[in-house]
Amino acid sequence: MDNPIKKIIESINEGELDKALMLCDTENNHKIKHIILNTRGVIFFKQNKFDLAKLNFLKSIELDNQFIDPYKNLYELHIKKQEFEISIEYGQKILKLEKQKNPISYFKLAYAYDLNRDFNNAIDNYKIVENFNFADKKLLFNNLGSCYLGINKIKIAEKYYLDALKIDENDKRIINNLLLIYIKIEDQKKIEIYLKKAELADKDFIQFKLNKSDYLFSINKIDDSIELLQKIIEDNSNPFAFMRLANIFLRIGNDIKSMEIANKAYKKYPDFNQLKALKGMIHLKRGEFEEGWKLYEFRDSKQKNIFNDIKTWNDEDLKDSKILVYNEQGLGDTIQFSKNLLKLSETCKNIDFVVGNKLFPIFKKKIHNINICKKEDIFKKKYDYKISLGSLNKNFYDNNYHKSSELINCNKNKNKIWKNKLEIDKVNIGLTWSGNFFGPKEPFRSIELKKFSRILNLDINFYCLQSEIWDRDKNFFENSKVIDYGKNDFEEISAIIKNLDLVISSDTSILHLSCVLKKETWGLLSLDSDWRWFDYYKLNPYENLKLYRQSEFKNWESVLQNVEKDLIKKFSL
Secondary structure (H helix, E strand, C coil), X not given: CCHHHHHHHHHHHXXXXXXXXXXXHHCCCHHHHHHHHHHHXXXXXXXXXXXXXXXXXXXXXXXXCCCCHHHHHHHHHHXXXXXXXXHHHHHHHHHHHCCCCCHHHHHHHHHHHHHCCCHHHHHHHHHHXXXXXXXCHHHHHHHHHHHHHHCCCHHHHHHHHHHHXXXXXXXXXXXXXXXHHHHHCCCXXXXXXXXXXXXXXXXXCHHHHHHHHHHHHHCCXXXXXXXXXXXXXXXXXXXXXXXXXXXXXXXXXXXXXXXXXXXXXXXXXXXXXXXXXXXXXXXXXXXXXXXXXXXXXXXXXXXXCCCCCCCECCCCCCCCCCEEEECCCCHHHHHHHCXXXXXXXXXXXXXXXXXXXCCHHXXXXXXXXXXXXXXHHCCCCCCCEEEECHHXXXXXXXXXCXXXXXXXXXXXXXXXXXXXXXXXXXXXXXXXXXXXXXXXXXXXXXXXXXXXXXXXXXXXXXXXXXXXXXXXXXHHHHCCCCEECCCCCHHHHHHHHHCXXXXXXXXXXXXXXXXXXXXXXEEEECXXXXXXXXXXXXXXXXXXXXXXXXXXXXXXXXXXXHHHXXXXXHCCC
């Protein structure tokens, strides 16, 4: 190491950042200028001056694009800023620059994919690390377990968590991860085992207590769950305990009590964004839109920081502007809220809407002033403003969403194919009964398939439209007369829906898709249905949708009885 660099590093290590910066600024050896610029970036990074840090790292690369250190620092900077997609890019560049395979670099790339919820690519890179003698195998196995859990491969996830636990049987995080799996799959025996393990590992660990409350709630010991959460709040005043308690009252249909708890928590934790978002959701559910939309902006989103270099639109005049609209929510949200783009196009003549790969095929590529793009298409373009699709609600929201069908395109050729595939002399109905296994509202919005038994015995062809079959439903599904068409992409599913007589769906993306395709749709909603279904005012956001609402927590019997009765009447069965 050159002497001046050594002095600068010593100052940084001693916490004398201003001195280190002064030494950088007085160093005029051009041969090491790229190193100096990188070091300046490190100093600014430590001072949380991220823009200045980034500028110096990039200038260092301009002088020497083979110098690897600024790439590594840019990776860390974008991880820190939660700009995970950009971190992935730098992780890939690091691997290309390194002459030998480095397990640490593969781990970091995997970690960036992991944080971006791109679990398949994360697994691929973690698996490369697994082939090396990686120092922290416990961390590696835990992360692999979490990624496999993210793609619903529960058995493999469990295996990796157990491998990690063998390395350290008292690791609270791993015990907790296994406990979460067993709660999710309702394995009572293992839940009891891991609750005991959790108690032995750390009886005061808040996360264990929170998960125990979830477990008690899942087995209908609602009072016990509430009591445990109230005790946590008494002893620790934990914001997540407040959130869980508010959610319990929401789920059992008591939004007044839920709001009371949320308000109490809000006073105590005014800067806790997740709590703000929950409070916003309760306001929306109650039809209190002004306050609701304001707090809705604090919702969690993995995409929140992707386009940080573009100014967020805040009601400025868009007459001569180009705006990027991106989606940061689920598939159903994308379909439903796409109507907002039509409203936006009345005031802005140049709109790019970024759609994920799953939904891209069913969107028209250009309509009015709206261009439908993939993410990779827009990074080289210049925009005046950005805004998320969900955030447009505060500008354009109303309760009539059927116009969004103008943006959805059903492939004509596929439509013809499916028209010939379905039996014309039978009633053909599409069926969706559960959503993503790890969705935030599961398992409450989903219905066990065997509860449909009486309906499935009717003289009707039922077609499965969902891609994922939960373990609890697999045996019944395989032995039922439900025809499996659920493994298709959205373009194929759209064509199937267009040729059906009716779609019956729980609260999933298929419900929204069917509605915007103007197919007659019956929606099955839990007691704690999402705000968009307006259970408070009994309104309906789609003109072709009939809603069947739970009247009692976890009780689907009366809902399905009404569906059966209406099917018999409608089709004269």
